[in-house]
Amino acid sequence: SAVISQKPSRDICQRGTSLTIQCQVDSQVTMMFWYRQQPGQSLTLIATANQGSEATYESGFVIDKFPISRPNLTFSTLTVSNMSPEDSSIYLCSVRVLAGNEQFFGPGTRLTVL
Amino acid sequence: AQRVTQPEKLLSVFKGAPVELKCNYSYSGSPELFWYVQYSRQRLQLLLRHISRESIKGFTADLNKGETSFHLKKPFAQEEDSAMYYCALRSTSGSRLTFGEGTQLTVNP
Known part of the structure; x- marks a missing residue:
């Protein structure tokens, strides 16, 4: 199994600003993903975070809006x-x-x- | 394209009654099917997957390729089964997990 932690757990932000979310895993994993779950809706895949290279984005999501990093096998930011x-x-x-x-x-x- | 449909957003049963959460999918190849569950204030977790063919917490699900369905069943529902259930699909050669809309199950005493 894998234990995943995210920071922050919640935030309230002003329009026009940016927020970076961190994801840390306790073991090396093959793939890391970022999903969005809008109120009352299901999970939608934003992108696959690739180690050392640009993320692979799903249709409707772009790098300028959702830049992603994955510097190593256990950490990623959105x-x-x-x-x-x-x-x-x-x-x-x-x-x-x-x-x-x-x-x-x-x-x-x-x-x-x- | 991959698509998962859960026709019931809400499902309410009484304790001890049988429960079935429906899931239909569309995919042209060979899929892997999963059921995930999210209890109140907890993270999403895997309940079962079709290739395991096992029963978890009394739940079973059989992949019916003819009907393209993967319904989740339990013969006797318990109050602690109340949760949000998501059906999900992944191609056997891919990495992308596609989720259905989810079904909120409430088991009443």
């Missing part, structure tokens, strides 16, 4: 840039482990944009 109220959501880090090929989720970061 930045929500130039925020608007529509970005209010829970952002989840997820990892896939080699053993068992299972996917685990972090506790999420609840973001509110005013």
